[in-house]
Amino acid sequence: MSKKLSINDIANELHVAKSTVSFILNGKAKEKRISDELTERVLKFVKEKGFQPNQLAKSLSTGKTKMICLMVEKISDYFFSHIAFHLEALAYKNGYKIIYCSTENDPEKTRQLISLLRARYVDGYIITPPVGIESEIKALINDNLPVVLFDRYLPDISTDYVGLDNFKGTYDGVEYLVETRAKKIALVTLASDQTQMIERHSGYLAALKKHQLKPLILKVAFENDTETTVKQCVQFIKDNPGIDAIIFATNYLSLSGIKAINELGLNIPNDISIIAFDDHDVFNIYNPSITAIAQPLDEMAKQLFKTLLDKLENKVRLKDLSKLIIQPELILRGSTKKI
């Protein structure tokens, strides 16, 4: 490796103290009352040589790494990979790098990941927490590390949080279906005790109750492969004749559900209307296109990063918590009837 320039080399070449160089590089020239002439000269030299200060050394002495950890359920999921993309732009603009990792909803894996990231001294954490890591999150917070939870939260601990109004999502979905004269409205959801799923469930129940309709729910296992889910959906629809609308609690459940409906030879939306929770590129292209309860991805990412950055830059005190509930958007498409 062609020996890299260090702050020391620069100091030597220019016959100044390395502290002086350091101050100039960190924009403290004025503050330290270093002459404009010298400042100029150092900056020029640095630019010419394309000098990049060693971040490792910097981190070791400042204790700041300018890295944040993005810990999601699964980086390849549509929702999370899009959040990752939006976060990336914001992070880089502010001088931060992102290390990602996937919890796969496994608390033990998550514990290990947190421990690894702590050894790296990342400055802050954005986490979709699996149930069961309350104490690790608490430990992070106790050590004054900024943590923002998103997508779902942990009811037993208070933290910064950015998430969707999931309740309103399904509630509005049911309301719309009722307006299209649906009578037998089912919910297909995951057997999950995560808050976002519970809220979607509650929103559904609340809206049905308001309209004095009977709930009809299928819960499928998180671990299911597509095929199994499709089978369970087929069976569910067969077992409950007359279902005229289904809300699917995640976008991938919707895809399986649609496949099931196709297999049964039923028509969307004439026989069954469909609403998907969480939008997806393909919903717009699918035939028929799929009505969805969309999470505003860029808005969520923006709020997520802002919440974290406010803490990182001490614009907000660590103790002061913010909870941001983003409003979902019901995007009407071809899988539901017109009112």
Place this chain on the structure above:
Amino acid sequence: MSKKLSINDIANELHVAKSTVSFILNGKAKEKRISDELTERVLKFVKEKGFQPNQLAKSLSTGKTKMICLMVEKISDYFFSHIAFHLEALAYKNGYKIIYCSTENDPEKTRQLISLLRARYVDGYIITPPVGIESEIKALINDNLPVVLFDRYLPDISTDYVGLDNFKGTYDGVEYLVETRAKKIALVTLASDQTQMIERHSGYLAALKKHQLKPLILKVAFENDTETTVKQCVQFIKDNPGIDAIIFATNYLSLSGIKAINELGLNIPNDISIIAFDDHDVFNIYNPSITAIAQPLDEMAKQLFKTLLDKLENKVRLKDLSKLIIQPELILRGSTKKI
């Protein structure tokens, strides 16, 4: 922050030299002929206290960060986010963390990213290079940093590379379509000078030539939004009556193309057969399901990581380059006729 334990604290508490602790922690106890008894005692203490050595300090003195950079075109794309997921598992298993970033095919952005990552001293790079960053890649290699390109390569420089046999992908696709008696086989691709797109283009042309068919190609801009692409596809199909099959050079092009075909009221596969390059979850679920030229994601990620790790661990000399061409898999589904 509750003061973290350091190797020094441990040495003091246990009344041994910190070098001794360091050796034990790094598995050099035997080599340095440290007594089993002492080794035992230190390890036990470390485990009890949950001590994690500071990676920053470690990196600064060893010059290794155990971090790799994954630089893809766009992290939210289906292909890249899935590669990211598979790579993550491999990296963490081997003690590496991954920093991701998206080039968005912008050479200038890519240059900046590389410069930033260099300041972080990441140990190695996995990159889908945009055209125009040849000299930066060369600089990395000159500085003895392991670099593996994937998905597309840079013809002017030789590097480690893992990629698909793109030529064979479209070639086989055409062959299959010909067997289903298609006569007028079109290609919808991106206006791109990236190698993977050029290869897909060549494979298409070669197969058509073999069967003495006339090529029929639509190139759309990379920057297009879906709507524009759909419009251009509609126009293309109208302008070329009698097209009975289309190969789309990427999965997202396929989705737009399908939408166009639907808008024209044509039936898949009776009026037009469809083959998508690059598989996608939804292709299996779509109605009709979509025949695809699949890139084996886990295999690619595995080879990608292995190539990099071999270099990182000096199992292969830096100068010795490997090119791995993964074979595509034609997955027959409902959007093409049966033979």
Place this chain on the structure above:
DNA sequence: CTGAAAGCGCTTACAG
């Protein structure tokens, strides 16, 4: 305005 010095928490020859 500038310079010498300690410190961040590790690793690793080197001496005993």
Place this chain on the structure above:
DNA sequence: CTGAAAGCGCTTACAG
């Protein structure tokens, strides 16, 4: 087998 010491490349009081 073990310990003292230098070094990785920065930052930042402190003294002048």
